[in-house]
Amino acid sequence: LNLGQEVSLSGGVKFDLPLGQLYSKNITSDPETGIGKFTDAEIARSLRYGVHPNGTVVYDFMQFHNTSDEDLTAIISYLRTQKPVKNKVPEHSLTVLGNVVKAFVVKPAGPVGEVPKAVKIDTIAEYGRYMALSIGECSGCHTARDMGGNFIGEPFGGGTPMVEHGISFPPPNLTPDSTSRIFGWSQQNFIDRFKKGRLIPGSPMPWNSYKRMTDDELKAIYKFLKTTKPVKNKVPPPDLTKKV
Numbered sequence: 001l002n003l004g005q006e007v008s009l010s011g012g013v014k015f016d017l018p019l020g021q022l023y024s025k026n027i028t029s030d031p032e033t034g035i036g037k038f039t040d041a042e043i044a045r046s047l048r049y050g051v052h053p054n055g056t057v058v059y060d061f062m063q064f065h066n067t068s069d070e071d072l073t074a075i076i077s078y079l080r081t082q083k084p085v086k087n088k089v090p091e092h093s094l095t096v097l098g099n100v101v102k103a104f105v106v107k108p109a110g111p112v113g114e115v116p117k118a119v120k121i122d123t124i125a126e127y128g129r130y131m132a133l134s135i136g137e138c139s140g141c142h143t144a145r146d147m148g149g150n151f152i153g154e155p156f157g158g159g160t161p162m163v164e165h166g167i168s169f170p171p172p173n174l175t176p177d178s179t180s181r182i183f184g185w186s187q188q189n190f191i192d193r194f195k196k197g198r199l200i201p202g203s204p205m206p207w208n209s210y211k212r213m214t215d216d217e218l219k220a221i222y223k224f225l226k227t228t229k230p231v232k233n234k235v236p237p238p239d240l241t242k243k244v
Helices: 040-049 069-080 096-104 125-135 138-142 187-196 215-227
Strands: 014-017 020-023 162-164 167-169
Touching: 040 069, 125 138, 125 215, 187 215
Parallel strands: none
Antiparallel strands: 014 020, 162 167
16 A cells, blocks of 8 residues: 555554554455445445444544535445455554543534535636545645644644654645745646655555546646645655654
8 A cells, every 4th residue: 555556445554643543444345344234325424424334433534524425426336346355454442542532522523514416527726625625635634633633733734744654754735835845836746746756655645546536636636725825834754764
């Protein structure tokens, strides 16, 4: 995954966070260890409202609450095509803070405003906003959060560092400010970073998945980021020689 290689959706990726050790879930169609036994409606409710089929709250770090009905249907349809992989993922191992957050802070969440039935593909900033917030979920990593996972920073102004294999990866500032990582980039520079840029081993940025976006989708995201509030925050690149 860190090398941009194709992997199954069988889960098991560990995230060491202040809340504890959290594991990505198996979302293949395996009925025992994956999502094969869940109905389409149960999967849709998990994605849109953060409620697990068993009624508990989902730690939906990547939030797709406002994904259109059409795109949500497409996502579920795609998941149904995935080959079942039997892989029992460990349960989350929460710290004291994690248990407190789970008991008193994390609650089911839903869409903000009205969810569109469908969104027309375009190259305009408004479509880029939809892509950045409801499909690519750029804000999820590029906006700072507190230890409970709540957003505390300016949108797209640089996220909370993520540690992978002992290396700290601070998500960069994507706003139009001069301190932004992409300040001065042309639209083509932005597209090329996704299509032709180098892969950094261990980086949490899913380049291999995002490079599949079309040029038009990337143009729209680029235009949207140009409309965001400038945030003065110079985020250093990861130091691959320094362990934390």
